[in-house]
Amino acid sequence: MAAKDELGRHGEQIAVGYLLQNGMQILDRNWRCPDGEIDVLARDGRALVVVEVKTRSGRTHGTALEAVNRAKLVRLRRLAVQWLSTRRERFESVRIDVVALERFAGDFAIRHERGVC
Amino acid sequence: MAVARTRCVCLIGVTGHVIDVEADVGSGLSGMHLIGMLDTALSEARDRVRSAVVNSHYAWPDARITVSLFPASLPKRGSTFDLAIAVALLAAAGLVPRARVADSFFLGELGLDGSLRAVRGMLPSVLAAAGAGAGTVVVPARNGPEACLVPGVTVIPVSTLGELVGWLRSGDPINLPTLTDQLFGEPAPGASGDPGGEPGDGPDPSGGPGGPGGPDGPDGPGRPGNGLTGFSTGLSAGLSTGPDVSRTPNDAGSEAPAPDLCDVAGQPFARRALEVCAAGGHNLWMLGPPGTGKTMLAERLPTLLPALDRDEALEVTAIHSVAGTLPADRPLLGRPPFMAPHHTATIAAIIGGGSGTIRPGAVSLAHKGVLFMDEAPEFPANVLDALRQPLESGQVTVSRALGSVTFPARFMLVLAANPCPCAQRTRPEEPCRCTPAARRRYLARLSGPLLDRIDVKVSVMRATRRELFADRRFIESSRVVAERVLLARERAAKRFAGTPWRCNAEVPTGALHSEYRLPAKAMTPLLSCLDSGVLSARGLDRVLRVAWSLADLKDRGRPGVEETNAALGLWLGEER
Numbered sequence: 075m076a077a078k079d080e081l082g083r084h085g086e087q088i089a090v091g092y093l094l095q096n097g098m099q100i101l102d103r104n105w106r107c108p109d110g111e112i113d114v115l116a117r118d119g120r121a122l123v124v125v126e127v128k129t130r131s132g133r134t135h136g137t138a139l140e141a142v143n144r145a146k147l148v149r150l151r152r153l154a155v156q157w158l159s160t161r162r163e164r165f166e167s168v169r170i171d172v173v174a175l176e177r178f179a180g181d182f183a184i185r186h187e188r189g190v191c
Numbered sequence: 192m193a194v195a196r197t198r199c200v201c202l203i204g205v206t207g208h209v210i211d212v213e214a215d216v217g218s219g220l221s222g223m224h225l226i227g228m229l230d231t232a233l234s235e236a237r238d239r240v241r242s243a244v245v246n247s248h249y250a251w252p253d254a255r256i257t258v259s260l261f262p263a264s265l266p267k268r269g270s271t272f273d274l275a276i277a278v279a280l281l282a283a284a285g286l287v288p289r290a291r292v293a294d295s296f297f298l299g300e301l302g303l304d305g306s307l308r309a310v311r312g313m314l315p316s317v318l319a320a321a322g323a324g325a326g327t328v329v330v331p332a333r334n335g336p337e338a339c340l341v342p343g344v345t346v347i348p349v350s351t352l353g354e355l356v357g358w359l360r361s362g363d364p365i366n367l368p369t370l371t372d373q374l375f376g377e378p379a380p381g382a383s384g385d386p387g388g389e390p391g392d393g394p395d396p397s398g399g400p401g402g403p404g405g406p407d408g409p410d411g412p413g414r415p416g417n418g419l420t421g422f423s424t425g426l427s428a429g430l431s432t433g434p435d436v437s438r439t440p441n442d443a444g445s446e447a448p449a450p451d452l453c454d455v456a457g458q459p460f461a462r463r464a465l466e467v468c469a470a471g472g473h474n475l476w477m478l479g480p481p482g483t484g485k486t487m488l489a490e491r492l493p494t495l496l497p498a499l500d501r502d503e504a505l506e507v508t509a510i511h512s513v514a515g516t517l518p519a520d521r522p523l524l525g526r527p528p529f530m531a532p533h534h535t536a537t538i539a540a541i542i543g544g545g546s547g548t549i550r551p552g553a554v555s556l557a558h559k560g561v562l563f564m565d566e567a568p569e570f571p572a573n574v575l576d577a578l579r580q581p582l583e584s585g586q587v588t589v590s591r592a593l594g595s596v597t598f599p600a601r602f603m604l605v606l607a608a609n610p611c612p613c614a615q616r617t618r619p620e621e622p623c624r625c626t627p628a629a630r631r632r633y634l635a636r637l638s639g640p641l642l643d644r645i646d647v648k649v650s651v652m653r654a655t656r657r658e659l660f661a662d663r664r665f666i667e668s669s670r671v672v673a674e675r676v677l678l679a680r681e682r683a684a685k686r687f688a689g690t691p692w693r694c695n696a697e698v699p700t701g702a703l704h705s706e707y708r709l710p711a712k713a714m715t716p717l718l719s720c721l722d723s724g725v726l727s728a729r730g731l732d733r734v735l736r737v738a739w740s741l742a743d744l745k746d747r748g749r750p751g752v753e754e755t756n757a758a759l760g761l762w763l764g765e766e767r
Contacts, residue, residue, distance in 0.1 A: 137253040140221040147220075172220065185253075190220045 085129025207319020457654025471740030
């Protein structure tokens with residue numbers, strides 16, 4: 075596994091732990107379909123939360139949060155619809171969160187932006 | 192949620208409008224959103240500001256940034272807003288104190304490395320800021336001398352974004368002395384006699400770097416030597432080149448107008464006409480074969496005109512600042528401008544225009560100066576006729592889809608033309624080969640209504656050798672003539688005290704026939720011409736104005752029949 079993929083996996087693990095701590099219930103992880111992948115799907119109360127986890131080893135190539143652009147969000151929405159069509163359960167609302175992790179002094183700084191789209 | 196607010200100026204024509212810049216750094220996905228009727232150059236501010244902030248080693252806020260420019264209904268163009276946007280967002284991000292940026296004005300374009308670049312139209316922008324009650328205006332260092340011309344505001348010239356942030360953070364309430372007051376207010380002994388622009392013993396406004404600021408400004412003690420002294424060196428160098436605004440003819444030499452009236456030998460009558468025009472601000476038309484000195488004469492007209500006074504200089508400089516034609520080493524134009532557009536110029540170039548920003552044309556750039564149109568019949572007829580309105584009203588209104596802009600345009604028009612297209616010598620034994628029809632067509636391109644607005648018409652003939660040599664004995668230099676012109680203008684100014692008029696050409700019809708009514712005897716030749724249809728009603732007014740100028744030159748209290756006759760001759764274009 076390439077170093078960047080390993081970093082990504084590690085980041086996702088941390089993100090899941092963080093989401094659980096915040097009272098969310100993890101429904102699915104790394105769900106794939108021909109159109110792409112959703113990192114984490116979680117339930118927050120009655121809402122479905124599509125979580126995009128972005129991990130960066132530093133800021134030399136821009137911040138993690140910046141890397142999530144409009145096109146990516148549009149794709150996540152489309153994927154969320156596809157994921158919902160495979161499930162029987164229903165949610166009151168669907169929202170997209172971004173969890174941004176940046177490695178800093180051997181540890182990770184975590185930022186959670188709710189409902190970005 | 193953090194919101195910071197600061198101010199900037201948007202120029203429409205030569206009028207500045209205050210723009211509030213608000214920045215909000217809040218939660219959400221990272222990104223910068225600029226809103227408020229922006230053009231392309233301004234939308235690109237997003238990228239310029241980001242690079243400038245990052246390359247100045249400040250953290251770019253990793254948050255959702257919204258920058259809004261108010262009033263949103265006003266279309267905004269250009270890159271002057273860069274600095275205000277950067278400062279507002281740095282304040283919103285908590286990198287500089289919000290209170291320090293709220294009331295100041297920030298003007299300037301940012302380079303990618305965080306350096307501040309000079310922008311056009313600084314003088315009218317700072318004037319607008321001062322009008323809006325600005326205390327402090329931050330400008331690019333290269334615009335500093337220009338911005339300092341505005342009285343009553345503290346101008347802080349800055350060369351990089353880092354320098355500015357350092358100053359905003361340090362909390363020093365620095366008062367750079369407002370250099371303007373020293374330039375204009377005190378009778379500066381060193382400045383007027385200092386021709387080369389050496390930073391002499393005179394009122395060098397800010398002393399050397401690190402030293403306390405020279406002769407103290409109105410703010411009391413000079414600026415303490417702190418980290419910002421680097422500004423003052425470039426600034427004082429720029430200012431000490433001495434915009435001379437005092438009204439002595441000796442100063443005409445200090446900006447070294449190389450051409451001199453004594454270069455034009457053999458044309459005593461044309462030189463006299465030039466002097467009359469200079470004394471009263473009249474329009475001139477010169478007709479004659481090539482090589483007789485028409486262009487030389489026109490180029491020497493500005494040397495006869497008195498230097499601009501302070502208000503005029505500011506007005507003229509503001510127009511040139513907007514047009515971007517201000518020389519870098521001279522922040523204030525102290526001499527009347529001279530514009531000589533080529534005859535291929537379009538209406539937009541002469542009158543003003545442009546699809547995006549409406550820019551002043553040659554008539555406005557020649558405001559308070561001379562607009563010289565060489566080979567006048569070669570200009571397109573519509574361009575020449577477009578001059579009629581500004582010639583009458585002293586201003587020009589340019590209307591475009593985006594809005595209309597009024598520029599001042601009170602200039603002296605000088606037209607020069609050859610008598611015919613071939614322009615061969617006009618000796619009797621070898622006449623020109625143009626057909627009468629061609630000759631008539633050529634001069635007919637200058638429409639009657641335009642020529643009706645020309646006060647003085649002269650024929651410039653080839654001088655014989657004998658005339659050339661004889662004339663050399665009587666020829667006068669620009670300096671001598673300029674002194675007479677100045678005296679005449681001062682007499683006129685005394686007469687016009689309490690009115691907005693500055694020279695005879697500006698006196699309106701009503702005043703000419705009431706306050707400045709001439710005795711019946713002096714009016715006789717004019718009235719007979721009016722009766723016979725030689726003079727139009729407007730022509731009559733123009734002849735009267737020239738008659739007043741002739742009287743001023745001779746120091747007569749009121750024109751007599753001699754002056755009205757001479758003025759009539761000048762108007763008709765006859766020899767004496």
